[in-house]
Amino acid sequence: MNDLEVRQLRYFVAVAEELHFGRAAARLGMAQPPLSRTIRDIERQLGVALFERTTRQVKLTAAGEVLLRDARTALEAVTAAAHRARQAGSASPRLRVALKADVDGGLLPQVLDTYGADDASLPPELVLGGFGEQPQALRDGLADVGLVLCPFDSRGLDSEPLLTEPVLVALAAADPLAARTRLCLDDLADRKLPGGSPAGHGRPVEHTPQPGATRPASNLSEIFSLVETGSIVFFAPASVAQRYPRPGISYRPVCDLPDATLAVAWPQDARSPAVAAFVRAACTVAAAQHAQVEPLVQSTTT
Structure with missing residues (x-):
């Protein structure tokens, strides 16, 4: 045969x-x-x-x-x-890091600084993609290492968790629910996420358009504009909420929404010293930032 x-x-x-x-x-x-x-x-x-x-x-x-x-x-x-x-055959190969813009737990600048201090090669190339696209970019050889939100499709990949933080809901400041200090998913049953799904289903990073839905917002600026008008709500890791305070948006904890875990992932067969150096840098920075998560959450919900 x-x-x-x-x-x-x-x-x-x-x-x-x-x-x-x-x-x-x-x-x-x-x-x-x-x-x-x-x-x-x-x-x-x-x-x-x-x-x-x-x-x-x-x-x-x-x-x-x-x-x-x-x-x-x-x-x-x-x-x-x-x-x-x-x-590998390019004149100046660079480490390629796959990530979704703004979904890095606030760690990326320090990770890049730490990686640069340990490695004298060229700065990494950032390979930006949408929610959930990073694991496939790693499998397809489009990136060497990535920052991903868990859970993710881990076929052929190894990973190390970096940071676990609460996920908050972003509401229009004028929304009646914004007057409450804590919400449950049932409270959000009639609200919609950027992809058109009911927020009460509790999918923190759901951006896939539903049948009949309009094109989903493609970036945080569009998403926040829609949230401010009351058109949608948005589930955001606490680090994103802390980085993007807006007068027209209130962030509130959701008691039965799972926490978000950020991980660094790489192909199982990777043997690159640059990948190993980046993973070490990410883990070092994450360990140093771990103690800051609780104060960060308190500041975004007051």
Whole structure:
């Protein structure tokens, strides 16, 4: 049996994720007949059926489910290998740090200073992304180390927790709930988060747009503007609330909202001294800042 090609795996994953040959072909920018032939070729190579096809639907078989899981991992590894090779071959390779802007527990400036003091190489390159995008950037080889909010998809990654802090709700100062010193998720049942989900579901970093929702706010400035008008509420780690006091916004604790834990994460197979130096710097700074979390929370809620 010949080994499967990367092209075949990409075609299979597209069909497996879309469960529709027409949509998968459009996603791949190709006609449907050659895509169907490729899937049949893969099934002949493996000697198993990967899909159950009827006139109404396409479903994965048990073998298809297994191949989908492993094909995703294989494609991620191929993509990461190309990105890492390109990075290593650049004239001046720099450590790439994946993060969401303003979601660093207030630690990033000190971490960069500490890392720079221990490492004489070029300053790190910051790879900015949206909420939850950092783990995939690490798996894809687009970044070498990242600051992530827990829980996250840890496949293929190692991590070390840095800082755990309460998550507060940002409300319009004129909102009746702002008159209370502490809230519960049930109190927020009729409020919406930036992605359109009910705030009462308690997803601290939920920014995925819901069906029928308008485009979610893309940055903190937009989010805070919407909060001030009473259009949405926003769950923010205490460090973000402390960094962004605004007259039109009140921050309040939510008694049954889980704390936010910031972690530093890196690929399990990383052997870079620069990655190790950054992780050491992050852990050192986080340990020094740990005692300041409680006073910070008190200052943001008074």
